[in-house]
Amino acid sequence: MIKTITFIRFPFESRMGGEELHTIKLAEYFRSNGFEVRLISSCPVLIKEFKNLELEVYEFKPFRAPVTKLSMLAFILKYPWSLFRFKRKFNSDFFQNEACTFLLNIGEKIIFSKYLSKVASKVVFMEHATIGNFMYKNPFLGKLQTLVKLKNIEVVSVSKIMKKDLLKVYNSSAIIIPNAVYTKPTNNYDRKNQLKKIGFLGRFTEDKGSEVILNLCHKFPHLEFLISSEKLDYNLKNIKWLGYLKDKKLEEFWSEIDLLILPATKVDPFGLVVLEAIQRKVPVLISDLVGAKDYFKPEHEIFISSVNDFQSKLSEISKSPERLSIISKQAFEKLKDFSAEKMHKKYLNLLK
Template sequence: MTILFTRFPLESLFGGAEVQTLSLMKSLIARGHDVSFVGSCPVLSVEGAKIGVDTSTVHIGKPPVTKWDALSFLWRKRAMKKALEQMLENYTDTPDVLCMLSLSEKILLTPFALKKGIKVLWIEHDSVGRWLQGNPWLSTIRKISSSVTTVCVSELSAEMYRTMGYENVHCIPNGVESPSFTASVSDTTDITIGCIARLSPEKGVHVLTDAVQHLSNVTLIINGRGTQKIEESQKVHVINRVHDIDDIYKKIDVLVLPSIENDPFGLVVAEAMLRNIPTICTTACGISKYIQSGENGLVVKAGSAVSLRDAIEILQDPESRNRIATSGKVLAETHFTVERMVDQYEQLFSV
């Protein structure tokens, strides 16, 4: 199949959405598909080219995801629509499948692509917030959604999109590549906790730092960058950059994702599980819907430092860590592999 990915984001970060899109594109190429990317996302353009994706950069303007951009979209959309349609017309071989990752092309290019007989998938990696729930273009999006397939990365996100009126919503959990190592569970009550997250309030890192302040024999390593300032101490260490994410995983006994607002999936939880590292996440994380708390992970109330502290204390017990790590690895191997993810996308492509 010939598959075209598009993304025209407000900003380009090397986050979970980009990691998953690159992983999907790489795996589709490995299975013999012809994969291309067009958009204004530098990360996908540059990194995609490195894995054999035919990439093209096109700038059409900002998507309607802020108050001003949604308003100005009213008079900007004609030129944007023309540029998108011209981009698609320029393809010698019309794509069989068009995977859209951002709002502009979902609104403006979808009707044109459908008329050309292209199967359209809307892939939803972004968290659901007021930018979408209160968007003045939401009624238009709802109408178009009946003619496409919307893919969410967790059942939690899928439920939110269905509630907003989207039709034909499917859930395909994110997939993680096989890790290069498997962690051994230590037999001590002295533990190092890891948190891999963007440093911004919605990720709840500040709640986690509050939770560990009065815990004995606990050290916290935070890996991430962002606008939020996290105060370091003897207990709390911030590492902004690492060459290899396994450099963090090899240092920790427990992975915590303390998100306090909608986190569509929670990729680092799946990564840790596959490495045999026990995990704690909150009810705001999409991956929490797959976890049986107390068996293959711990799920706590979002925004509660007390709940986080209680969960960490449970995992100071080596037997609990070992049991949850073992069961979590089985869960991840069953549901969160790249192979399973790509299988499910190929099934949707063929429907």
């Protein structure tokens, strides 16, 4: 009998990012190991990608993730009806051969996990996102802390930096399985010891360090900043807005920049873009709130700074550009620890 694995996600908003890519690659891996992989979701990004992979998709819209006061109010009002609808549509027969159910957002963990723990062999609370007030001040926090004590529910996250926060939230230890490199570079990326172009790849938002980057643009007018975002209304001549990047355009971005920066102002659970940069021998400067910092040696394989000292750290790097190629080569040697094969096997072991 073929075993099933189901991913469930009802997000507040939907966009392609590290969490989505991680989910897609896990789904592909489980299918390659003989599992029937399914998605129950309201997330347009995952629905599209799972359909493109010809995986089974069940579109279901019970609620938006309760991460704001308004969405929490709507969530509470919809709670009983959402549970009733879910159990009616996905009854015990649906999960009779279920090896594992992955719950990706907070809403499904609150409402559906107790039911799922009775019909699935294993339930995994995947924790990709930064732990914020929506968790610490959540009226259902006590319920979540009780749920994770059930013998077949595990909390899993992608980096060590999350472990302390998750222990504080759940009163239970999380299993840490670090992210992996998925993309394959198409060029050799010969690097020069120069610092002329700085890149940022990701959502250009405050938590990712948008204000820090804009301040750097002011302070370093001789440097060009390449930003993977639609053009925003800032009167800065040394910013180049590139929009959403993929395929050839993305590879051009990597070949053009001399340094990648990620000055996150809130905890970024891992920062998958860090691995993607290192794979292309691009040196990286990150804040000490990025989870990847725990896996690379500061000043040897990666540049790390507090958000407040980011400007002075960039100034220091610009005065010693000969360090860039040394750092990038040493970080590249560390990538063997982040193979997709190693990561996937750890998830497969969860099912045993």
